[in-house]
Amino acid sequence: MDLHAKYPGLDDLKRRAKQRLPLFVWEYLDSATGQEATKHRNRATLDAITMMPSILHGEIEFDTSVTLFGQTHPLPFGVAPVGMSGLIWPDAERQLARVATATGIPYTLSTVASADPETVGPCVDGKGWFQLYPPKKPEIRRDLLDRARAAGFRTLVMTVDVPVASRRERQTRSGLTQPPRMTPRLLAQIAMRPAWAMATLAHGRPRMPTIARYAQDKPGLPPTEHIGYLLRTSPDWDYLRWLRDAWDGPFVVKGAMDPNDAPKLEQAGVDGIWISNHAGRQFDAAPGPAEVLPAMRAATMGRAWHYALAALGLDGPRHLIEMFQKDLQANMGQLGLETLRQAAGRLR
């Protein structure tokens, strides 16, 4: 099948994913917090960026590569961490890690993913990124870092935009609890989505194996929180410095939005700042990433990969890469760019 003819854009994959996912799973992937104003602002501020097309620049040999922390990647994006990825599509972590690694782009495994570093490690070829929700207890921190490193994760990503749990009203309305409890309502939603139901049945119910071992003695939780909240703390600058010292490799802070924090982060030895407001899932009055740093664009993606996987299985992420690659080259051609570094010069 010609996937480019049938699914020419990300919106097509998104529509297909929605058709294949039970409502509560779709709402988990697609929703944000509150009125979703931040989510819409993220899109609107990106759309507001314009670039001046270039003419008469002759034929161009496109170089779409970027170098990050000493590694050259053929394309300027990667896979962002998504908790409970396996709820969206069974085995999502390993499948996306394999496609990303085969393409030469980074895959980031979430602390609260439904597969642990030991299981995903063989798919990242020593180049994985591991995202940490900061555990409170030093012994758990150390153990998690050791496990991630031993499994082949080279870059550590500390997420700082979840100091507390957020309210995700759309998720709650759909009947989703953490962990998902099989109520008659959820079962009815599942019954309407046989492809997801069969795949999930074959793979088993998704859990959070990375941290489950640390939470065995913990009592029950409110239905909107998961075990991650029992273990993690709201970190401060001392925590960040501790982590920097403890991790021997590239260290990225994810979820910074305030330009005033950038020099402090740099001083603390952070190698990369991942500008993000968590896709509007945490706070509904945040500015869009494109607004806070007009010259920079979010260089990594989370939802797109999961729309693709849910839409087409393993063909989805591969198709997405080709789609983005073609898009990138078409736009570089319009802008007269040989390399991505030149893009800033075409901003208006």
Ligand SMILES: Cc1cc2nc3c(=O)[nH]c(=O)nc-3n(C[C@H](O)[C@H](O)[C@H](O)COP(=O)(O)O)c2cc1C
């Ligand atoms: C369903 C879902 C789960 C997520 N889980 C995590 C997570 O566990 N850790 C984290 O740092 N970010 C998490 N994020 C945020 C993403 O990594 C990313 O920052 C966000 O989705 C914005 O990128 P996008 O516009 O490409 O989706 C999650 C996002 C979604 C949609």
